[in-house]
Amino acid sequence: MIKRISFFIVSALFLLSCTQPPEALPPPETKILGHRGSGASSISNYQENTYQSVKNAFLKLHGAEIDVQCSKDGTIWLFHDAGLPKNDMDLLCIPASSDEDLIKMANKDTLFTLTRLEEIFELMIQMDKTPVVSLDIKGHFPNGCFESDSAPHHYFDMMSQSLSSLLNKYNVHKYVMVETNYTYFLDKMLAIEPQTECFLLGYSNFSERMDVALSNSYHGISYNFNDQNLAKEDVETARQNGLKIQLWTIYNEKDFERAISLAPDFIQTGNVELGQEFISALYQ
Numbered sequence: 387m388i389k390r391i392s393f394f395i396v397s398a399l400f401l402l403s404c405t406q407p408p409e410a411l412p413p414p415e416t417k418i419l420g421h422r423g424s425g426a427s428s429i430s431n432y433q434e435n436t437y438q439s440v441k442n443a444f445l446k447l448h449g450a451e452i453d454v455q456c457s458k459d460g461t462i463w464l465f466h467d468a469g470l471p472k473n474d475m476d477l478l479c480i481p482a483s484s485d486e487d488l489i490k491m492a493n494k495d496t497l498f499t500l501t502r503l504e505e506i507f508e509l510m511i512q513m514d515k516t517p518v519v520s521l522d523i524k525g526h527f528p529n530g531c532f533e534s535d536s537a538p539h540h541y542f543d544m545m546s547q548s549l550s551s552l553l554n555k556y557n558v559h560k561y562v563m564v565e566t567n568y569t570y571f572l573d574k575m576l577a578i579e580p581q582t583e584c585f586l587l588g589y590s591n592f593s594e595r596m597d598v599a600l601s602n603s604y605h606g607i608s609y610n611f612n613d614q615n616l617a618k619e620d621v622e623t624a625r626q627n628g629l630k631i632q633l634w635t636i637y638n639e640k641d642f643e644r645a646i647s648l649a650p651d652f653i654q655t656g657n658v659e660l661g662q663e664f665i666s667a668l669y670q
Contacts, residue, residue, distance in 0.1 A: 408600070408628035414651040416668065417518060418661040419450035421635045421654040422466060424450075429657065435464040437501045441509060447661045449518030449561075451634070453656045455480040455486060455502055456545040462503040462552070466522075469529045471498055480530040481541060503549075516561050520608070520632060520652065521549070522584070523566035543573040550578050559603045565608040565632065572604055585632055589613070601628055606630030611645055621648045636661075638669040 420443025425434030432439035433452055443450035453466040457480055470477050473491050477483045483491075487591035492500045503521075510516055523545065528535040540618035553559050556596040567587040568574060575584055583605035592615070595607050607624060609616065611633040621631050634654035636645050642664050645653050 390557075404469050408626075410626040411628055412628065414625070414630070414648060414649060416646060416667055418633075419443070419518065419520060419652055420447050420658050420661065421656045423449075423452055423464075424658045426552075427501070429658050429659075433499055435466055435501065436499045437505055437509070440464075440501070440506055443481060443508065444513055444517040444659055446658050447655075447665065449456060449519075449520070451614040451632075452503075452506065452518040453522045453524055456522050456541065456547075456548060457481065457483055457485050459485045460544050461485050462490065462545065463549045464501045464503060464506070464547050465523070467525045468524070468531070471495065478529055479527055481527060481537065482531045498499060503554055504555075507552055507558055510558055511556055512667045516558070518561055518563070519650075520563045520565055520654070522587075522608075523564055523568065523571055524539075525566060525568045525571065525582070536568070539570055542574060543569060546574040546578060549575070553582060555580055563605075563632075569598070569602060573602065576603065585630070590615070592616055592624075596627070596629065599624075600627055606632065606651065608632040608634065610634065611636060611641065616648075618648050621650055625649075 418549060422434035423439030424430050425432040425439040431441055432442055438492060440450045446594060449545055452464050454462050455465050456462050457628045465480055470478050470552045475487060475491055477487055477491055492498050519528050525537040526535060527537060532538055548597040553562060559659050560622055563585055564575055565585040565587050572584040575582055585606045585608040586595055586599045587608050589610045590613050604645055605631045631650040633645050634650040636642050636655045637657050
C-alpha cells in the first residue's frame with residue numbers, strides 16, 4: 387500500500403513539473419543595435435555589413451545586427467544579399483565561392499567590400515565594453531547556389547561548426563545571438579552552443595512564431611516591427627513565457643517611440659545617430 391501511495395505521489399510531482407509554466411522575464415533594459423552595422427539607411431556614410439560600419443555601431447550603440455553567410459571553405463563572411471554583384475569571375479553567391487575567389491573579386495571591385503566575422507569578434511574583445519551582436523543567418527538563395535532555394539542541411543552544419551569554433555576561440559558566447567527562420571540551424575546551435583541565444587525570425591503572425599519558439603525551446607523572437615498587427619500585449623505575453631524580443635527595423639523618431647513603448651529586449655535601427663540620441667535619453 388505504501389509503495390502504491392509513493393508511486394502516485396512521485397507520478398503527480400512529475401506531471402506537475404512537466405506542466406509548470408515558463409518563467410516570466412523581468413522588465414528589460416532595452417538595448418539598441420545598428421541594423422546591418424551602420425549601413426542600412428540612405429543617411430549613413432557606411433557600406434552595410436562591413437568592418438567600419440559595425441565598428442561605428444559598436445562605438446555609438448549597444449551593438450549591431452549583421453548578416454552572415456558561409457563560403458564553401460567554411461569561412462563566415464558579412465553579407466546580406468542572396469547573390470553577388472555582377473562580376474567577370476562568374477561567381478553567383480558566397481556559399482558557392484571559395485575564399486580565394488571572393489578575395490580576388492573584392493580586390494577587383496572597389497565598390498565591393500567583404501569582412502570576415504572573425505574580424506568582428508576580434509574587434510569586440512578590444513572594446514572597453516563588449517558590444518552585443520545579433521547574427522542574421524541567411525539561408526535563402528534562389529539563384530542557383532543550391533538545388534533548391536533554401537540552403538541544404540550540410541550548409542547549416544558547416545555554418546554552425548564554423549561559428550562554434552569562433553565563439554570558443556574568442557569566448558564571446560554571452561555577447562552573441564543568432565537569428566533566422568531556419569529551425570534546423572537554430573536546433574543545431576542549441577545542441578552545440580547552448581550558451582548562445584537563439585531567436586526565431588518572424589515577418590508576420592506573431593502568435594505562430596511564439597508557439598514555434600516555445601515548442602523548440604528557443605530564447606526569443608526577432609520580429610518585423612512593421613507588422614501592423616503587432617501589439618504590446620504580444621510582447622508582454624512572449625516575455626511572460628520567457629522569450630526575449632528583438633524588433634526591426636526602426637528609422638525615425640516616431641517609430642522609435644512606439645518601439646520603446648513595446649518594451650522589447652532589443653531594437654534594431656537603421657539610423658545610428660537617432661539610436662544614439664535615444665540611448666542618451668533612456669540611460670541618462
